[in-house]
Amino acid sequence: NAGVTQTPKFRILKIGQSMTLQCTQDMNHNYMYWYRQDPGMGLKLIYYSVGAGITDKGEVPNGYNVSRSTTEDFPLRLELAAPSQTSVYFCASSPSEVGYEQYFGPGTRLTVT
């Protein structure tokens, strides 16, 4: 199993550009999450999904959108990139049962200039 994979690993965007961060998991997990991590900070939840077709906002959703058309994929869309969105983005997945750990992808390092 590859686990959770994310692409790209690095990206530089100009202000106002848009992009999609890809996330795929092959563990058949129903729950998937997007976090951002700023330097010296913990992870902040952007969006999450409890299954295909179901998504909900986390703590910091402004400026982002998500979709979940399949169990495996959970892309994160940035519209009109801003410098405040410079961060490291982690995708994670977990089984449905409470108490199971979340498995994290390797992260995407995004810089908006």
Place this chain on the structure above:
Amino acid sequence: GQNIDQPTEMTATEGAIVQINCTYQTSGFNGLFWYQQHAGEAPTFLSYNVLDGLEEKGRFSSFLSRSKGYSYLLLKELQMKDSASYLCAVNDDYKLSFGAGTTVTVRA
């Protein structure tokens, strides 16, 4: 809201013991996780506590007191590879709220 506090940094010597404290005030609670994160890498799971008491896993142990809103992670026989950030995270339903992390530096 969620409030999760842990110290910013700790330094210890190789072979020593370090205890990382975490206090929390959250709207819901379904357990507490500890993750390890090396610089430039993704977090990896260390431990999970849902009942009060101590869970031991090799050199790492984690303790929980739900009535006090308190947990700690104990790292024994420190090794250089233990230099990393340690994240405390409270599970509320199926969502995690993370503390800012404690950076542990192990010195020779």
